[in-house]
Amino acid sequence: MIFEGIVRAGIYNPYFLPAPSAVLKAIVLLAKDGQVRRAFLDVALWSGEAVVASAVVGTLVGCLLGVWPLGYRAYLPVLSTAVSIPKIVFFPIIVLLFGIGANAKVAYGALSAVFYVTLNVAGSARNVDPAFLRAVRAFGGTRVDALRRVVLPSALPGITVGIWVAIKHAVNGVLIAELYVSINGIGADINRFTQQLQADRVYALALTLTVMAVTAAWLWGRVDRKFDAWRRLGDA
Amino acid sequence: MTPRPYVSVKGISKTYTSVRGEFVEALSPVDLEVYPGEFVCLIGPSGCGKSTLLSIIGGLTKADSGAVNISGSLVTGPMPNEVAFVFQDYTLLPWRTVERNVSLGLELKRVAKKEREPTVARCVALVGLTSHAKAFPRELSGGMQQRVAVARALAVDPAVLLMDEPFGALDEQTRMVLGNDLSSIVAKTDKTTLFVTHSLSEAVYLADRLVVMSASPGRIKEIIVVDEERPRTPSFRTSEKFREVHERLFNSLRDEIFAVGRDA
Numbered sequence: 001m002i003f004e005g006i007v008r009a010g011i012y013n014p015y016f017l018p019a020p021s022a023v024l025k026a027i028v029l030l031a032k033d034g035q036v037r038r039a040f041l042d043v044a045l046w047s048g049e050a051v052v053a054s055a056v057v058g059t060l061v062g063c064l065l066g067v068w069p070l071g072y073r074a075y076l077p078v079l080s081t082a083v084s085i086p087k088i089v090f091f092p093i094i095v096l097l098f099g100i101g102a103n104a105k106v107a108y109g110a111l112s113a114v115f116y117v118t119l120n121v122a123g124s125a126r127n128v129d130p131a132f133l134r135a136v137r138a139f140g141g142t143r144v145d146a147l148r149r150v151v152l153p154s155a156l157p158g159i160t161v162g163i164w165v166a167i168k169h170a171v172n173g174v175l176i177a178e179l180y181v182s183i184n185g186i187g188a189d190i191n192r193f194t195q196q197l198q199a200d201r202v203y204a205l206a207l208t209l210t211v212m213a214v215t216a217a218w219l220w221g222r223v224d225r226k227f228d229a230w231r232r233l234g235d236a
Numbered sequence: 237m238t239p240r241p242y243v244s245v246k247g248i249s250k251t252y253t254s255v256r257g258e259f260v261e262a263l264s265p266v267d268l269e270v271y272p273g274e275f276v277c278l279i280g281p282s283g284c285g286k287s288t289l290l291s292i293i294g295g296l297t298k299a300d301s302g303a304v305n306i307s308g309s310l311v312t313g314p315m316p317n318e319v320a321f322v323f324q325d326y327t328l329l330p331w332r333t334v335e336r337n338v339s340l341g342l343e344l345k346r347v348a349k350k351e352r353e354p355t356v357a358r359c360v361a362l363v364g365l366t367s368h369a370k371a372f373p374r375e376l377s378g379g380m381q382q383r384v385a386v387a388r389a390l391a392v393d394p395a396v397l398l399m400d401e402p403f404g405a406l407d408e409q410t411r412m413v414l415g416n417d418l419s420s421i422v423a424k425t426d427k428t429t430l431f432v433t434h435s436l437s438e439a440v441y442l443a444d445r446l447v448v449m450s451a452s453p454g455r456i457k458e459i460i461v462v463d464e465e466r467p468r469t470p471s472f473r474t475s476e477k478f479r480e481v482h483e484r485l486f487n488s489l490r491d492e493i494f495a496v497g498r499d500a
Contacts, residue, residue, distance in 0.1 A: 131325050134296065135321070135323065135327040137314055139341040140314055140344050
């Protein structure tokens, strides 16, 4: 409200910071555009693919590091560094590998997300109770059995948290890829609207994307609670 | 003619390296024979290697020397078709219900789901937990959790049960009830059982033979036969025979316990 007032009073130039009402109007306008709707669906789809890819890779690598102490000590610093490196420096390599189409966007989204999943899963898989592993061994289980029946369920909290974080980073990654290499799609639209000084539309797109990512993460949180029902038993 | 032993332990020894780099002789060469259907209790002071011995018999720990044979075959690793464990710390998977915990061993033996179900139901019933089949371990008392662990071991239908202080974390009264139940279950199912315990009266109540062990180095000091039919009834606990065996066991253990106790 204050913000709206400031803009209307002419204190701030609406070309750079449009009033919330203008952003809402732009959302309604863009929502009517079939191409824009299609572009949002694409982003959702690519982000979804990036999340799945990062979840699968991150879970496998994380579980392995969790039960392999030497590997954990050797690769944890690498992973921690990888998390904090701006992934954008790898973007040219991604483009070289995957071209400038949808694949590059998914790959960059997955790259942005995968280290968060791996770190969370590894940390959580490390807390596996060795007694459970011994029990599986005593009953004739193989290493794969142990991974599937003990490590994976033990690491579940890390997997779900990792995916929750991954959703946000994957959407982010897909968008950044779009900003750089797209000739159409949301990223290209944002670029174009920015150049045309249509700030209300830029904010409209950004806001919608934020809502999308937050909603996806929230929905995932609900799924997570279902998986984990046993943890809340008997605590009362 | 004496029957062939089902489990035979010959010249098993094991040395650990402690954190400070000292060698600790957990087991100096140990020989033991257990006959089919027999219930043998291993009892001794802390650090006498009784849990290590059990772990070696079950193929979970490698011995430095000697050999273990079960039903004529040399033990080189876990033998899930012959042997099942019950651990002190239950080791139930907390994300699995009672029945899914009981089915774990069968799953690992790749038994089809259809065939698992009746076995699981029967074993859950055998330990008296049918009404808790869908409960998670967290919702159960310690005694009930250990019943689940017993059912999980019975479900794979092993010839040999290895029980490592299974009732160690339970209170005296729960132990007595579980001991009673175990005595009748084992008699019904005709298992060969090796049972590690710290409790003298539990050992006397359950065992056909008591293997008394001493510490540093771990070895067998004496074997006491409990000449009483199984399954036993609570009245055995107050009988003259029980008192005599208990006293003999206590005398055999006294020096060992107090020798270790002074170091502790």
